[in-house]
Amino acid sequence: MTAAARLPAPAGASARATLAALPWALRVLTSHWRRRPLQLLALLAGLAAATALWSGVQALNAQARDSYARAASAFSGAQAPALVPVDGGPISQAAFAELRRAGWPVSPLVEGWITVGGERLRLMGIEPVTLPPAAGLAFAGEQALAGEAEDARAYPDFILPPGRLFLAPETLRANGWSPGDRPQTARGPLPPLAASSAPAPGLAIADIGFAQALLGMEGRISRLLLDPERAPQGAPEGWRRLAPEPRVDPGRLADSFHLNLTAFGGLSFIVGLFIVHGAVGLAVEQRRPLFRTLRACGLSARGLAAALAIELGAAALLAGLIGVALGYAVAAALLPDVAASLRGLYGARVPGALSLSPAWWAAGLGMSLAGAALAAGPALARAAAAPPLESARPEAWRAASARAARLRAAAAVATALAAAGLALFGRGLPAGFALLGAILAAAALGLPPLLGWALARAQGRARAPLLRWALADGRQQLPGLSLALTSLLLALAVNIGVGTMVDGFRLTFLGWLDDRLAAEVYVRAEPGAADRLQTWLEARPEIEAVLPEPRAETVVDGWPVELAGFADHPTWRSSWPLLSGLPDAWDRVAAGQGALISEQTARRFGLAPGDALVIGPGAPLEVAGVFADYGNARGQVRLSAGTLTARWPEAERGRFALRLPPADVAPLLADLRRAQDAGLAEAADQGEIRRLSRAVFERTFAVTAALNALTLGVAGIALLTALLTLAETRLPQVAPLWAMGVRRRRLAAIELGRILALAALTAALAVPLGVLVAWALTAVVNVEAFGWRLPLHLFPGQWARLALLAVAAAGLAAAVPLLRLARTPPARLAKVFADER
Amino acid sequence: MTDALADPASPALDLRDVRKGYATPQGRLEVLRGVSLTLARGESLALTGESGSGKSTLLHLAGGLDTPDGGEIRVAGQATSRLDDGGRAALRRDRVGLVFQQFNLAPSLDVAENLAFQARLSRREDPAWTAELARRLGIADLLSRWPEQLSGGQQQRVAIGRALAARPALILADEPTGALDEAAADAALALLLELTAEAGGALLMVTHSPRLAARLDRRLHLHAGGLAEPPAAEPAPGAVRS
Incomplete structure (x- = not known):
């Protein structure tokens, strides 16, 4: 080589060359996906599912938090002190006038419930002139009414017939009403409706005169609000002073509820990333010869890395868009139950319709991109950085899997020890979730080596040559299947854990309620x-x-x-x-x-x-x-x-x-x-x-059950995509056996048996893991999050149902590739040998 | 032990007027247009021909890996055209040994298990014969190794042993030495011929190499869908009926 040849190319020229090669490299790289649409589907499905569940949960949380913020600033009439008669008698209009004349800065308020078209609304009647600012609604002439209506007639319209009934926009939407409508009640039509951000959702505000008529409280007042700035201490004779209700932020109360939702979203996200990791890993393995060819043809490592990053980014964006749209659908479907739970448990009103900011959509896409980079980035970076003359052969599976198994087993033991440490010494909710995470991570790390060990033991005992081959081949397939089986294990364990907690709670709660x-x-x-x-x-x-x-x-x-x-x-x-x-x-x-x-x-x-x-x-x-x-x-x-x-x-x-x-x-x-x-x-x-109490909890757990089912569904997709992608590489493995006289149907049956056995083994391991998760949930997380502990009840029937479901799901997931194998024409199997040359 | 199921009087392979074609975007392509040949027990036959001439198709039809469009195929007296998928699978298991260019060993089984695999499948394992095969093939010291730990030549010797372990009536070899260098190819073929003869089987081998083909008893050339004598530059005896 001459000295000139050793000189590096000028940086600008190198960058230009890389840029010029990119479209060509991309076209070559993406041809892989055109020929393997199922792999592409797996990649997109994994990312979309991960993004969907994460975004869905975040949408629910964002909606609820927005409502809390609104509720905190909304009028509820309870923030001012009030006067009530000592004798408990009704408050008349005359009494109000008398107190005003005596110099007490009181304002009349009526409140009660009205039913409009089957919906119960809390109606509050106020007197806008005397309403104290401390009540939470600076009414006359200030932002709440005048600022929004921007109408000089807002105040007269409010007090003059037919009046106005102010509702939160969500309340209008939820009932299908428009401003100006006058829905009927048992006591006549409501005043024309008007939207305002002042009332909390579910609350209606009208002038006291119209409210008294609608509530059937003509001439009567519920309480007299006091202006604390101007009122003297104490109460007039014959009256008792009620302190304002303490203000509690519902968002703070419901924090643990949202934390639980986020934990579920996070788990589903991780399961989805497993799918992505599997799909991209397989694509890298299959494209190694292509990478080598591209490098040999002059594409720089940086160029290859850029092309792979663009390819992955495009896939992540597409999947992100699908995922965010699906997340919106998930959130919209779950919102009624979440809203009912929040209302029942914490008294927080959350509207039943989603309104999401552009930031949420952007965050969903960001998560998809970040997830893709996390799950696939390392594999792609390694592939791009490999020297051009590196063997194009996939790494010998045995050496690689043995090394990986040892590493994973060691990591599993270390994580299990960390979990034990957290169980013994951890304090607080984050430690509770860290414990759950450590338990699940230890299981996820430990499953593949454990399955490998079990298959090796079984192979050692098997005598029939086909059975021995099936078990040995199962061990060989483990690296490709382990991610899917791990996600199945996690989903099953969480299902068992949460199911045990929910059913245990139901059992305990019903007896306790009685x-x-x-x-x-x-x-x-x-x-x-x-x-x-x-x-x-x-x-x-x-x-x-x-x-x-x-x-x-x-x-x-x-x-x-x-x-x-x-x-x-x-x-x-x-x-x-x-x-x-x-x-x-x-x-x-x-x-x-x-x-x-x-x-x-x-x-x-x-x-x-x-x-x-x-x-x-x-x-x-x-x-x-x-x-x-x-x-x-x-x-x-x-x-x-x-x-x-x-x-x-x-x-x-x-x-x-x-x-x-x-x-x-x-x-x-x-x-x-x-x-x-x-x-x-x-x-x-x-x-x-x-009935009401049970309904609240049933709806709370309906949300959990739905997220549970979705997580299990994502695990099912993981298994299906893993089997589909593996199926593409199976033909060269099974064709020699077929050539040696093993029928296609028998080969398909062996493949099915192996998948079912692996799923059953995984389900069997999921049971003790699920019980451990249930213990962590009831004895640690629940106590830290809610402050109470449940006794741990065990439900073997539920476990058996879930295990059967998992095996059936595995069978279903295996059905497509196996049917294809069983029906593969002999000519195609024979072609495997012809293609070798 | 010899193939107990076979009719000892019948030839190892008998093809009569076998036809096979494929649909292609350009129309139907007739690959075999009425091919007939007979391979006696203990005989070896090399099949040559250009790429795409139908050599592998003929081999696959002979082994029951594919079905002909017409004509009759008999393996050790058994007519394969009348067998269903299961019957053809049984025929391959019990009477045919296959050797492929890329060896196709099961990567999940060690050498010993690969060697005995087909014999065990057909319940015709003879440990003494298997041990003899291992010794003669020079792989006796490699029995506990895994396929990827062997060289190409060693892998092909394991594949030959696997095909012969059940003493099948017919050995079908598709470019068995195509992935080996010349010396390794010569050695592998010598063993294949020697052991096939000892096992009492017949050998049909597809090859591109006239040099290797010349070492077999007979040679036939496949051209334009029919069998012919090999080109004049490759003198070899042969019995052609088509």
């Missing part, structure tokens, strides 16, 4: 009407006991805690389940010395029976016992009704539990709802509450 709802009827008085309702109830001969249940709310260390009072009655002593407690817990609570706290409260503050509980005014109370309070995102402290009302005079006293013969429940409820003077706000029998 104990908790011991009284036949639960009623709630209108604000200020507690005494009136109690008097009405006590006059009813069929009611055996009227048990007051006063309520107050407080915030401890930023966490909302409900204070629930109860009367000392055998109803509670005999049926209220305690997880742990002092021997005389009930006596201590009845004597006003102790309190019962929920499991969440105990765990959050590290309290146990016998500890002192410092809460509210007065001396500390003793923790007398801890009770289970499944599904409650807030803390709860139960104490005697007398202690509660003495320490928290502003407590809501209008809740009662009623004991009466079951046969008398329906007539009593009918009478209660008819009685105008009873002061009843809400009444429900225990069956109804039970």
